[in-house]
Amino acid sequence: xxxxxxxxxxxxxxxxxxxxxxxxxxxxxxxxxxxxxxxxxxxxxxxxxxxxxxxxxxxxxxxxxxxxxxxxxxxxxxxxxxxxxxxxxxxxxxxxxxxxxxxxxxxxxxxxxxxxxxxxxxxxxxxxxxxxxxxxxxxxxxxxxxxxxxxxxxxxxxxxxxxxxxxxxxxxxxxxxxxxxxxxxxxxxxxxxxxxxxxxxxxxxxxxxxxxxxxxxxxxxxxxxxxxxxxxxxxxxxxxxxxxxxxxxxxxxxxxxxxxxxxx
Numbered sequence: 001x002x003x004x005x006x007x008x009x010x011x012x013x014x015x016x017x018x019x020x021x022x023x024x025x026x027x028x029x030x031x032x033x034x035x036x037x038x039x040x041x042x043x044x045x046x047x048x049x050x051x052x053x054x055x056x057x058x059x060x061x062x063x064x065x066x067x068x069x070x071x072x073x074x075x076x077x078x079x080x081x082x083x084x085x086x087x088x089x090x091x092x093x094x095x096x097x098x099x100x101x102x103x104x105x106x107x108x109x110x111x112x113x114x115x116x117x118x119x120x121x122x123x124x125x126x127x128x129x130x131x132x133x134x135x136x137x138x139x140x141x142x143x144x145x146x147x148x149x150x151x152x153x154x155x156x157x158x159x160x161x162x163x164x165x166x167x168x169x170x171x172x173x174x175x176x177x178x179x180x181x182x183x184x185x186x187x188x189x190x191x192x193x194x195x196x197x198x199x200x201x202x203x204x205x206x207x208x209x210x211x212x213x214x215x216x217x218x219x220x221x222x223x224x225x226x227x228x229x230x231x232x233x234x235x236x237x238x239x240x241x242x243x244x245x246x247x248x249x250x251x252x253x254x255x256x257x258x259x260x261x262x263x264x
Contacts, residue, residue, distance in 0.1 A: 001028040001261065003254050004239045005247075009037040011065035013045060017052040023251055027059030027098070029239045032088045033066055039084070039091040046094055047127060053095075061199065061237060062092035063101040064129075071105025071122035071151070073114070081105075082125050086132050093136040099199055099237065100138045101171045102129060107150040115150060122151055123164075130165050141198045143171040144189060146179035146210060153186065155192040162196055169198025175210050175241065176201075178220045186220075187228050200259060203241040212243035215253040224261040 004027040006015035013036060020028050031037055042049065053060055065088055068081035085102070092100050105122035107115055126142075133140040145152050152158060162168060170193055177186035190197065198215060204218035205211040215222055238257065242249050 001235060001258075002237045003057070003257075004029045004059075004237060006031055006063065006239060006241055008243070009033040010035060012036050013042065014048050014052045017049070017056060017058060018194065019247070021056035021058055023247060025058070025250075025254075027061055027237065028053065029101075029181060030064055030095075030097075031063045032065065032091070039088045042091050043094070046091075049095060058183050060095055060097045061099045061101065061239065062088070062095065062097040064088050064092075064103070066103055066148060069105060069108075071107055071111065071118045072108065073111050073118060073121070078125065082128055082250055085125070085129050089129070089132050089136060091140060092242040093138055095137060099141055099169075100133060100233075101141050101143055101199060101201075102126075102231060103143055104145060104149070104152045106145075106148075112150065119151065126161075126165075126200075130168060134167060139198060140165075140167070140170060141169045141171040143173055143201070144176050145173075146176045153180070154182075155188045158196075159191075162193065168196070170196050171201060172201040173201040173203075173241070174195055174220055174222070174225060175203040175205050178205055178207050179210060180220070181207060183221065186225055188223075190228050190232050190234075191226050197232065197234050199236070199243045200229070200234070200238045202238055202253065203243075206251035214242050214244060214249040215256040222256070223260055226257060227264040230261055230264040 006029040070081045072078040107118040111118035204213040206218045
């Protein structure tokens with residue numbers, strides 16, 4: 001396996017690269033969100049970022065903007081959100097990202113009353129994002145979400161996506177899969193889509209909020225999950241999405257995952 005960790009976008013990216021490298025990770029997953037990791041800022045700092053990655057022998061995975069609304073009912077908001085995604089894809093290519101993670105559009109506001117219309121908008125946006133990633137030669141990995149998003153929560157939600165986008169892979173997020181009371185959801189994803197599994201996000205919670213706790217800090221069954229992941233043949237990138245104040249929790253969680261893999 002290759003292990004990575006994510007930046008906190010309020011801190012300068014080069015500083016974050018150096019901090020993650022110092023913890024002994026294999027790659028850096030960059031959340032492309034403002035204020036410090038917006039595509040405009042990243043483009044200006046491209047040379048410095050590439051040098052920092054090279055100097056620290058880190059690979060790169062990019063995570064497209066999180067706090068946008070590609071399924072919004074308001075056209076101008078939806079268009080602006082899609083533009084943020086497409087521009088970020090351009091920068092991910094310029095930074096030679098190995099993979100790109102994308103969140104589907106959250107359905108919120110009045111969209112919950114016209115879910116089919118909002119889903120149509122989300123898929124129109126995904127069409128453009130997928131086509132752009134393909135044009136740029138980027139591997140796109142769609143992330144599973146939690147029930148509040150109303151989109152791409154269960155394995156059933158992904159069947160039409162993988163049929164429509166043959167080059168799309170999946171980012172399986174344990175924290176998201178644990179929210180909502182379905183203890184089997186993460187395992188169902190592995191069983192249904194092991195050949196489309198392209199990336200993994202690991203964090204813990206207690207099934208109610210996306211707390212990004214260290215492995216063992218919540219109630220997710222990592223022993224069973226890691227065992228099934230290993231059985232599936234997956235041997236690629238795992239990002240520790242642990243957002244506590246102490247980054248030693250990243251190292252501890254990486255060791256716990258590694259130990260579980262060794263004993264599985």
